[in-house]
Amino acid sequence: MAKIDLGETFAPQYQRTVAGWIQFPQHDSTERKKFFPEEVSSHSSKNNVYMVRELIDYLTEPRDVILDPFGGTGTMLLGAWTGRRVMALELEDINIEYMNTARAMWPPEIRALTTVAQGDCRTLLPVVCDCVITSPPYAAVLKGTSYNRDRVAQRAGLEAGATKTELARAGAVGTTGATDRGEFYKAQYAEHPKNLGRLSSFFFRAEMQKVYRLLFESIKPGGYLALITRDFHQKERVYLTNDVLKDAARAGFELSQWLKWECPQSAFVNASKLKGGRAIEDEDIMIWKRV
Numbered sequence: 079m080a081k082i083d084l085g086e087t088f089a090p091q092y093q094r095t096v097a098g099w100i101q102f103p104q105h106d107s108t109e110r111k112k113f114f115p116e117e118v119s120s121h122s123s124k125n126n127v128y129m130v131r132e133l134i135d136y137l138t139e140p141r142d143v144i145l146d147p148f149g150g151t152g153t154m155l156l157g158a159w160t161g162r163r164v165m166a167l168e169l170e171d172i173n174i175e176y177m178n179t180a181r182a183m184w185p186p187e188i189r190a191l192t193t194v195a196q197g198d199c200r201t202l203l204p205v206v207c208d209c210v211i212t213s214p215p216y217a218a219v220l221k222g223t224s225y226n227r228d229r230v231a232q233r234a235g236l237e238a239g240a241t242k243t244e245l246a247r248a249g250a251v252g253t254t255g256a257t258d259r260g261e262f263y264k265a266q267y268a269e270h271p272k273n274l275g276r277l278s279s280f281f282f283r284a285e286m287q288k289v290y291r292l293l294f295e296s297i298k299p300g301g302y303l304a305l306i307t308r309d310f311h312q313k314e315r316v317y318l319t320n321d322v323l324k325d326a327a328r329a330g331f332e333l334s335q336w337l338k339w340e341c342p343q344s345a346f347v348n349a350s351k352l353k354g355g356r357a358i359e360d361e362d363i364m365i366w367k368r369v
């Protein structure tokens with residue numbers, strides 16, 4: 079059964095910033111490559127390996143069942159390496175492939191502790207578990223203005239670095255913004271029509287409210303729900319946590335802890351900051367109790 083008392087400090091071996099944000103090692107790709115295929119490193123929304131391990135250790139005991147309804151590349155499956163049983167749900171083929179490739183490389187006794195199910199979590203849930211640790215998708219990923227041109231090129235059988243015109247000639251992408259956007263979300267792994275990330279903020283929130291209710295049904299009383307979310311900028315900072323605070327509470331969860339960690343900055347974000355641009359430098363970890 080999940081840990082009942084969260085009296086100990088979370089991740090005590092890591093330092094904090096002056097604001098109290100936890101400082102997990104920002105670069106985790108060497109560690110990730112020990113467990114996952116190389117291509118996973120370029121996935122845009124995976125969780126930090128060190129943070130995930132700490133959450134698993136903090137919220138669960140060996141043999142507990144951890145559920146991740148938004149499995150992504152499968153970072154949560156690492157829990158099997160410390161004796162947890164982990165179930166990941168995921169919609170997109172590419173992510174299922176990443177997880178299964180990883181599991182195929184793992185020793186059978188570790189693999190046996192993991193389950194991966196493909197489908198829409200709104201139809202697969204509830205799934206009985208001791209704890210949920212997850213990072214939900216973001217609304218409106220279609221709003222992106224750029225796309226991963228190299229990946230689109232690769233899909234069209236062209237060399238990385240192909241120009242937009244070459245892509246258009248190959249029929250891989252049009253020269254209009256509308257088609258670019260289509261390719262953008264494909265490149266960002268939001269191909270499936272049921273991907274919640276494709277919804278506008280309004281409908282996304284309504285669907286997430288359903289997911290929270292289904293998670294409440296899934297977790298055994300006394301177990302925890304950990305949600306990892308990062309705010310973003312549109313015209314100003316969009317506080318995703320405001321919605322989460324209301325919606326998880328409405329589903330019946332009680333807020334236990336609200337932590338922040340100093341998240342990695344890309345070279346791109348740093349360059350934009352030097353020019354006076356804004357960047358989100360913290361990621362939220364909200365721990366909820368299923369009472």
Ligand SMILES: C[S@@+](CC[C@H](N)C(=O)[O-])C[C@H]1O[C@@H](n2cnc3c(N)ncnc32)[C@H](O)[C@@H]1O
Pocket residue numbers: 123124125126147148149150151152153154167168169170173197198199200212213214215216267268272273274275
């Ligand atoms: C933020 S990512 C999770 C990343 C993951 N924690 C990792 O470390 O790789 C959210 C995931 O939710 C998946 N997703 C979106 N809508 C879904 C749905 N309706 N059912 C199941 N998974 C969904 C997306 O494909 C995406 O992989």
